[in-house]
Amino acid sequence: MADNALYASRIFLNAALPLVKVLAEEDPSLKKAFAGKAGVVQVSAVNTIPVEGDGLPRVGTHFEVADGAVKVVPGIADKADVELAFPSVEALNGFFSGKSKKLPKISGALKNPGLFLAFLRTLLAMSGALGATKAPEKPEDQARLVKLFFYLLTSGISQLNKAGHPAVSKWAKTSPDRVYALAVLGEPELAAYVRVKAGNTRAVRGVYERSKPFFTLAFDSPRSALGTLLGEDEMLAATAAGKIVMQGAPEYGAQLGEFLLLVGSLAK
Amino acid sequence: MALTKEEKAALEKKAYELRLLSLDTVIWAGSGHIGGALSAMDILTILYHRYMKKDPKRPDWDDRDRFICSKGHIGVGYAPVLADLGYFDRELLKDYNHTGSSLGMHLDSRKVPGVDASTGSLGHGLAIGLGMALAARVRGKDYRTFVLLGDGECDEGEVWESAMAAPFFKATKLVAIVDRNKCMIDGPTEAVMALEPFADKWRSFGWEVVEADGHDFDALAAAFDKALAAKDKPVVIVAETVKGEGIDFIEGDYRWHYGSFDADKAAKARESLARHHAKRMSGDGQKVGAASGAREA
Amino acid sequence: MAGGMTFTMIDTTKLSTAEIYGKTLCDLGKEHPEIVGLSADLAKSTKIGLFGDAFPERFFNVGIAEQNMFGMAAGMAKAGLVPYVSTFAVFTSMRGLDQVHTDICYQNLDVKMIATHAGLSFGQAGSTHHCTEDISIMRTMANMTVIVPADGWETANAVRAAYDRKGPVYIRINRGFDQVLYDRPDYGFEIGKAVTLKDGTDLTIIACGSTVWRAMQAARVLEKEDGLSIRVLNMHTVKPIDAAAIEAAVKETRRIITVEDHSIVGGLGSAVAEVAAGTGKSFSFRMLGIPDCFSIIGLHEDLMAEYGIDENGIVKSVREVMGKDFEADENWDDEV
Numbered sequence: 001m002a003d004n005a006l007y008a009s010r011i012f013l014n015a016a017l018p019l020v021k022v023l024a025e026e027d028p029s030l031k032k033a034f035a036g037k038a039g040v041v042q043v044s045a046v047n048t049i050p051v052e053g054d055g056l057p058r059v060g061t062h063f064e065v066a067d068g069a070v071k072v073v074p075g076i077a078d079k080a081d082v083e084l085a086f087p088s089v090e091a092l093n094g095f096f097s098g099k100s101k102k103l104p105k106i107s108g109a110l111k112n113p114g115l116f117l118a119f120l121r122t123l124l125a126m127s128g129a130l131g132a133t134k135a136p137e138k139p140e141d142q143a144r145l146v147k148l149f150f151y152l153l154t155s156g157i158s159q160l161n162k163a164g165h166p167a168v169s170k171w172a173k174t175s176p177d178r179v180y181a182l183a184v185l186g187e188p189e190l191a192a193y194v195r196v197k198a199g200n201t202r203a204v205r206g207v208y209e210r211s212k213p214f215f216t217l218a219f220d221s222p223r224s225a226l227g228t229l230l231g232e233d234e235m236l237a238a239t240a241a242g243k244i245v246m247q248g249a250p251e252y253g254a255q256l257g258e259f260l261l262l263v264g265s266l267a268k
Numbered sequence: 269m270a271l272t273k274e275e276k277a278a279l280e281k282k283a284y285e286l287r288l289l290s291l292d293t294v295i296w297a298g299s300g301h302i303g304g305a306l307s308a309m310d311i312l313t314i315l316y317h318r319y320m321k322k323d324p325k326r327p328d329w330d331d332r333d334r335f336i337c338s339k340g341h342i343g344v345g346y347a348p349v350l351a352d353l354g355y356f357d358r359e360l361l362k363d364y365n366h367t368g369s370s371l372g373m374h375l376d377s378r379k380v381p382g383v384d385a386s387t388g389s390l391g392h393g394l395a396i397g398l399g400m401a402l403a404a405r406v407r408g409k410d411y412r413t414f415v416l417l418g419d420g421e422c423d424e425g426e427v428w429e430s431a432m433a434a435p436f437f438k439a440t441k442l443v444a445i446v447d448r449n450k451c452m453i454d455g456p457t458e459a460v461m462a463l464e465p466f467a468d469k470w471r472s473f474g475w476e477v478v479e480a481d482g483h484d485f486d487a488l489a490a491a492f493d494k495a496l497a498a499k500d501k502p503v504v505i506v507a508e509t510v511k512g513e514g515i516d517f518i519e520g521d522y523r524w525h526y527g528s529f530d531a532d533k534a535a536k537a538r539e540s541l542a543r544h545h546a547k548r549m550s551g552d553g554q555k556v557g558a559a560s561g562a563r564e565a
Numbered sequence: 566m567a568g569g570m571t572f573t574m575i576d577t578t579k580l581s582t583a584e585i586y587g588k589t590l591c592d593l594g595k596e597h598p599e600i601v602g603l604s605a606d607l608a609k610s611t612k613i614g615l616f617g618d619a620f621p622e623r624f625f626n627v628g629i630a631e632q633n634m635f636g637m638a639a640g641m642a643k644a645g646l647v648p649y650v651s652t653f654a655v656f657t658s659m660r661g662l663d664q665v666h667t668d669i670c671y672q673n674l675d676v677k678m679i680a681t682h683a684g685l686s687f688g689q690a691g692s693t694h695h696c697t698e699d700i701s702i703m704r705t706m707a708n709m710t711v712i713v714p715a716d717g718w719e720t721a722n723a724v725r726a727a728y729d730r731k732g733p734v735y736i737r738i739n740r741g742f743d744q745v746l747y748d749r750p751d752y753g754f755e756i757g758k759a760v761t762l763k764d765g766t767d768l769t770i771i772a773c774g775s776t777v778w779r780a781m782q783a784a785r786v787l788e789k790e791d792g793l794s795i796r797v798l799n800m801h802t803v804k805p806i807d808a809a810a811i812e813a814a815v816k817e818t819r820r821i822i823t824v825e826d827h828s829i830v831g832g833l834g835s836a837v838a839e840v841a842a843g844t845g846k847s848f849s850f851r852m853l854g855i856p857d858c859f860s861i862i863g864l865h866e867d868l869m870a871e872y873g874i875d876e877n878g879i880v881k882s883v884r885e886v887m888g889k890d891f892e893a894d895e896n897w898d899d900e901v
Contacts, residue, residue, distance in 0.1 A: 018901040072901040155899045176767060176793065176887045198888075203899040211819035211846060214766050214794075248766055249794060330645065377643075377672055385643065389667045395633045396668060399640020399648075406601060406623055407645060426664070429633035437625065 003165075006049045008266045009059065009089045010163045012096040014074060015155035015203075016130070016267065017043060017061045019148050020122050023129075024070045026144060030125060033118035035068040039081035041119045043104075045092040051163075059089065065115060082108040082116045097268055098131060130267075135226040142222045143190060149229045150182045150192040151205055156263030157194050158201040168259060173199045178214035180256055183207070184225055185218050185245065215248030217256055229264075271489045275318070277549065279485045282352075283313040284545035287514045289348035289361070291529065291537055297344065297365035299528035301373070303518060305345025307449040307482070307509040308416060312349050314488045315414060315445075319496070324354040327381035333411050334400050336385045338393020339418035339447060343375045346383075355382035391424025393417060394444060398434050401442040401502075412441040412496065420452030423461050428473065434502040435474030443495045444475075444504040447482065449511040451522035467506055475504045482507030483548075514544040586679075586738070587615035589721040590649060593728055594620050600728070603638055603650045605631045610740075611681045613651035631661040638676045639668035647675050647728065653687070654680035654737055658699035669733045670706045677727040677734045683713075684775065684826030685860050685868040686739035692859040700773075701831025703735045704804040710734045710756060711804040713825075713833070715777035716746040719801060722754035730756055737774065739826075739865070744778040746799075759807040765796035768849075768883055769814035769821050773800050773833050775865075776824040776853075776874050783879035793887065803836050811840040820849040820886055824874050829854040849886050853878065 024034050044060030062077040063070050084104040086092040094100030109116040129145055130152070136142055160168040181193035191207045219225035224243035227233040235257050238244045246253040271279070287309055294300035316322070321333040337346050344364065351358045363369040370379040374388030385396045397415035404411055421427065434442060446466075454460050463469075467477045476498050480491035488507070495503040511525070512518035515537045518527070529537055594600045594616055602624045608614035617624035627634040631652060638648040650657075657665065657680040669676045680699060687694045703711045710730055714720040720738050727734040752760065762777070763784055772780040777799045784795040796818055798810055814821055821841060823834035834852030841848060853874050860868060869875040873882065 014899065014901075021901070074898075074901065155901075158899045174792070178767070197894070200894070200897045201899075202897045205900050211815070211848070212766070212817040334644070385640070386667070386672050389663055391632075392636050392639075392664060392668055395636020395664070396640035396643070398633070399637035399642075400644040401640075402625065402637065403601075403641045403644035403646050406641075407599070409644075426632040426636065429627075429630035430636065433627055433630065433633055433637070436628075 004266065005090055005093055006051065007160055007163050007165055008093045008097070009045070009049065010159040011152075011156045011263060011267050012092060013043070013059060013061045014159050015152050015263075016096065016126070018072045018155065019126055019130075019151060020063060020119070021070045021072050022148060022151065023122050023125055023144075024118075027122075027125065030118070030122050031068070033114075033121055034065060034070060037068060037112075037115045037118055038066050039112050039115045040064055040077050040079065041082040041115060042077050042080035043084045043086075043092075044076060045086035045089045048088040048090065063119070065118075080108070081112050082106075082119060096127070098127070132230065134232075135223060135230060139222070142226060143187070146184060146190050146219075146222045146225045146229070149225070150190060151203075152267070153229075153260050153263050154182060154192040154194045154203040156267065157259045158203040160259075160263065160266075161196075161199075161201040165262075167262070169199070171255065171259075172196050172201050179208045180252070181208055181213040181216040183216055183218040184222055185220050187222065190222060190225070213248070215246070215252040215256060217253060218245040218247060219243060220245060231264075269489075269493060271486055276485050279313055279317060280545065280548050282317055283310050284541065284548075286313060286345075286348050286352060287541050287544075288538065289352065290345045291515070291534070291541065293344045293348055293361050293364050294527075295529055295534055296362045299526065300344035300365075301341045301526050302344065302515070302529075303451065303511040303521070303524040303527070304339060304418060304447065304449065305342040306513045306515065306518075307511045308339070308342055308447045309345055309513070310483050310485065310488060311416065311445055311447065311507055311509075312346065314485055314492065316349055316353060318489065319492055320414070321411065322353075322382075324350075324382065327355055331409060331411055334384045334397070334413040336387065336393040336397045336400075336413070336415045337375070337383075338387050338397075338415050339390065339421055340374045340387030340393070343371070343373055347371055347375060347380065350380065350382040353382075356380065390418065390421040391426040394427055394430035394434075397442060397444070398430050398437070398439055401434075401439045402437060404441060405439075410441075412443065415442070415444045417444060417446050418452075419446055419448045419450065419463060419466070420457055420460070422446065422463060422466075431470065431473045431475065438500065439502050440499065442502045443492070444502070446504060446506050447509050448506050449482075449509040451511040451520070451525065453522070453525050455522055470504045470506070474501060476501045478503060478505045480505055480507055482509035483513055514541050516540045516544070584612060584615065585717040586720040586724050587612035589724050590616045591619045593725060594623065597647065597728065598623075599646045601625065601641060601646050601648050603627060603634050603641075603648055605629055605634050605652045605656065607652050607681075611651040611653070611679065613649065613679065616649070631656045632664050635661040635664035635676075636668050639664065639672065639674055642669070642674035642676045643672070647677065649677045649679060649724075649727075651679040651681065653694060654683035654696035654699045655694055657735070658696060658702045662702065665703075665733070666706055670708045673708045673732045675732065677724070677736070679724065679736045679738065681738050682740050683737045684739065684865075685855065685872075686775065686826070686865050688860075688863045688865045688868045691862045695860055697826070697828040697855045697860070698831070699735075699737060700803055700825065700827050700833060701835070703737075704831075704836060706733075708732050709804060710802070711737070712756065712802050713737045713773040714801055715772075715774060715799050716743045718745075718747045718750045718752075719754060719799075722750055723756075723801070726754065726756050739775055743775055746778050746781070754801070757802045757805045757807060759810040760799040760801065761796065761810070762799050763795065763797040765794040766818055767794045767820065768886060769796040769798060769818045770824060770879065770883070771798045771800050771811070771814070771821060771833070771837050772824040773803060775826050775869070776879075779869070779874065779876045780824055780879055782876040783883065786876065786880050787883055791884065791887075793883070795883065800833060800837070803833050806836050806840060808840045811837055812844050815841050815844050815846050815848045819846070822851045822853060822879070822882055822886060824853040824879055826869065826874060827854050828857055830857055849889055851882055851886050853882055 042062035177197040184190040518524035825833040
């Protein structure tokens with residue numbers, strides 16, 4: 001369905017790809033790979049699912065790398081040093097979901113080998129992590145994966161609203177100003193939230209400081225979080241077992257859980 | 269019972285000492301309500317040294333007689349009476365009105381042992397006293413309640429609410445005393461807000477009225493004896509007094525409601541008090557009317 | 566003033582709520598012989614007459630002389646009794662204020678004031694008998710405890726708690742025909758602790774007295790029709806106020822509406838604002854009450870509707886506050 005393809009593409013471009021920055025900053029070897037590199041890296045696709053009124057020939061996300069720091073910029077750059085260009089949105093979806101092995105057209109790799117390799121390594125690390133079927137062993141790897149998932153899922157919900165997904169945009173439209181948060185108890189580093197108000201949504205990384213969020217889905221440890229996020233545990237059972245702590249009315253928790261699953265299903 | 273010669277002499281001596289101490293307190297404080305303190309001093313002296321059932325070491329003794337100084341601004345006169353009896357350390361008088369002192373212009377019942385009510389806002393004392401007198405009845409207690417009012421204070425409506433209520437509730441063991449010095453801040457009482465016929469007003473409200481010379485201990489003793497013997501009505505003693513009694517250059521002068529004494533005035537005041545005491549001891553016709561501005565004979 | 570006529574035929578079914586506290590005072594009077602009662606020709610209207618009937622030797626009707634009454638109460642308290650003084654709120658807080666302030670509060674005496682016909686509850690009597698300033702006035706008196714019970718049961722609890730509470734206590738109630746909020750008295754009444762009648766996370770309504778029941782009605786409507794999650798706090802003690810409950814409401818719901826049958830100047834709303842402003846957190850805030858004016862006359866229910874402190878008024882205000890911003894709305898881009 002064209003709609004699902006649109007939603008999936010928005011999740012890949014605007015929720016998943018931005019995680020490159022997180023890995024580039026936090027994974028020591030990837031950080032080293034980016035050190036000293038500069039330039040613009042872009043992932044793009046021909047806009048084969050145009051949304052009414054956007055008139056964009058291509059869609060994409062690009063990364064401005066300078067002094068080893070990575071800045072994520074949604075949309076197409078004027079000029080890109082390295083580019084991974086897909087012939088269609090469907091092709092992009094296929095690649096990122098792992099269903100298709102067809103590579104995009106790569107340009108600028110030979111001229112900027114260091115930059116290209118750093119980016120490719122990070123991309124592979126990211127898809128490897130997100131595609132995991134079981135939890136990593138090391139605690140720092142578990143924590144990082146939880147963080148990636150939290151950022152992916154909150155951005156994912158927000159992107160689905162912006163893309164007009166019926167269920168999500170209906171929920172957003174009628175909502176008063178509320179904040180829904182994901183958290184791990186005792187680990188403030190592992191947090192993200194979505195602010196929703198009258199049709200608008202915004203995903204933010206970190207803890208919502210202004211007040212207590214309207215609803216928080218909190219896990220009692222990074223391992224418990226992965227249990228739910230990787231599909232090992234079913235949410236109700238996890239809640240009963242105390243692995244999930246819902247702060248706020250349970251009915252809102254169920255709603256949030258559904259949306260998390262929705263993002264997950266579209267991204268696979 | 270009438271005073272014996274010895275009792276009277278003792279009272280005169282005590283009143284003289286207390287007048288001196290009151291003057292000193294005003295000087296230590298820098299200034300004070302000397303006029304009304306001196307006009308009430310004989311009343312305070314006879315009350316505390318002849319009639320009040322009390323124990324300075326147990327100011328909260330449940331069976332003590334109560335005294336409410338409804339004209340609460342005469343703290344400079346009342347505090348010396350309590351200090352002299354040992355309710356608190358006399359030395360504290362030297363800090364009167366100083367910042368943080370427990371003794372201020374209007375005595376605080378929570379801070380000064382012996383003070384039964386925090387007065388100062390005129391017109392409250394009779395109601396409070398009535399409440400205490402009725403409490404005695406409810407609790408089956410025997411104590412008496414004395415309330416000292418100023419005459420200017422009797423402009424306040426609350427005084428007359430209480431005056432109407434006391435006989436209605438058949439409050440006995442309640443004695444009001446009015447320090448009728450005929451002066452208030454802005455002038456003589458009869459010029460600012462006339463009170464006469466004053467005694468008639470009380471009678472019409474249902475009180476037994478006893479009129480007495482407020483500077484004659486024999487007259488005061490007779491008045492109190494009569495008041496305490498009353499069975500079915502509350503009693504008010506209208507004590508004819510002179511504002512500033514004892515210090516000749518302030519006697520009967522409403523402007524000395526509040527004042528201060530420099531070294532020169534202080535010396536003159538002490539001399540005057542000494543003469544006043546001597547005159548009183550010799551029984552030399554010290555009727556009210558000896559100074560200007562006092563009542564007609 | 567109407568001579569003793571305090572209810573209509575329709576009200577007789579609810580008469581029990583007013584008499585609950587009268588009976589409580591009688592029970593207290595049996596337990597504690599030092600309790601006495603005073604009134605100023607309003608024994609029937611304020612229901613303290615029940616105490617007077619039971620203990621004629623311990624009841625004093627002073628006639629229409631409030632200043633003398635409060636002075637007497639002070640004297641009685643000084644002499645070992647515990648006086649319960651009952652008259653209309655307008656007279657307690659204004660006619661007798663000098664005595665309340667100087668004789669009772671300044672000397673920190675155990676005088677318990679039950680002020681009736683507060684707010685606009687005596688609607689048809691007009692401003693001479695309304696009292697929309699007393700919460701404001703009384704909470705500025707040092708040493709005073711100010712309690713505004715929500716219904717008959719709460720009044721009974723407050724009357725009892727007042728006995729154990731050191732110092733002066735001001736209990737403000739209506740004519741006695743309140744809606745019944747609690748179905749039993751042991752719901753956990755404690756001076757200084759707000760009662761969370763309903764939890765919620767979108768917005769908190771803080772109310773006291775007759776508006777509490779209305780807040781609950783409004784919350785139910787908002788839940789059902791708007792899907793909102795409303796917290797309702799019964800702030801029966803305005804002084805000392807439950808600061809912790811207010812701070813929690815600010816932090817956890819970040820929108821507060823206060824409702825009171827009282828002027829918006831200086832009453833419950835102001836007391837809540839004082840605490841909330843001190844938290845340093847941002848929050849939406851609105852005070853509902855009588856808008857700094859002398860009220861029109863009317864039945865209490867009609868007046869509450871007129872000034873927006875009834876169920877509908879509260880619902881309307883909540884909807885407006887939910888639509889207001891309290892943080893910037895310009896940037897809706899996801900963080901990348």
